[in-house]
Amino acid sequence: MTTPSARPRSSIGLAALTGLLFLVEGALAAIGLLVTSGYRRGNLTGSDAATLLLVGACAAVGMVVWLLVLVALARGSRGHTIAKAASVLGWLRFAGVIVTLVVIAVALGISAVAGLTETFGAVVAVLDALIGMFLASVSERRTRHG
Numbered sequence: 707m708t709t710p711s712a713r714p715r716s717s718i719g720l721a722a723l724t725g726l727l728f729l730v731e732g733a734l735a736a737i738g739l740l741v742t743s744g745y746r747r748g749n750l751t752g753s754d755a756a757t758l759l760l761v762g763a764c765a766a767v768g769m770v771v772w773l774l775v776l777v778a779l780a781r782g783s784r785g786h787t788i789a790k791a792a793s794v795l796g797w798l799r800f801a802g803v804i805v806t807l808v809v810i811a812v813a814l815g816i817s818a819v820a821g822l823t824e825t826f827g828a829v830v831a832v833l834d835a836l837i838g839m840f841l842a843s844v845s846e847r848r849t850r851h852g
Contacts, residue, residue: 720848721779724841728772731765734834738762753818756810757827760803764831767799768838775845782849789846796842800835807831 741758744750774792778785807828811819819828 720841720845721776724772724775724779724845727837727841728769728776731768731772731834734765734830735762735769738765753814754821754823756814756818757807757824757831760806760810761827761831761834764799764803764834767795767802768834771795771799771838771842775842778845778849783851786846786849789842789849793839793842793846796835796839800832800839803831803835 738759738761741750741755741762745752745755745759771792774788774795778789778792781788807819818824
């Protein structure tokens, strides 16, 4: 009687999703660069640009997280340490977004996070960090034992 071989779970779907999210992060980082340009030219005030700049900065860190996740998934069980680093970076990114939103609200006033555009930017930054944190943790579990 033969026993079924212990085949590693396929991470192709997760790797494809990670690659797509890497591109989305690149688009969000580009938006952050456009907002930076508008702020430097005087077209936006600090409170108008603050949360959208946070989105761009969060996305830049997110690109690093996704790159680490892609490398970890490509390496399989040998990439567990890299996936663990991506997971830690994801948690730090989420904490950084929350702390930065509080600092923006205190330093620039509540209007810096209460307007329509500002709230949208804050929600995008928080959701982006949450998704990154969750999927980096999933990749850590996926690479644990192959």
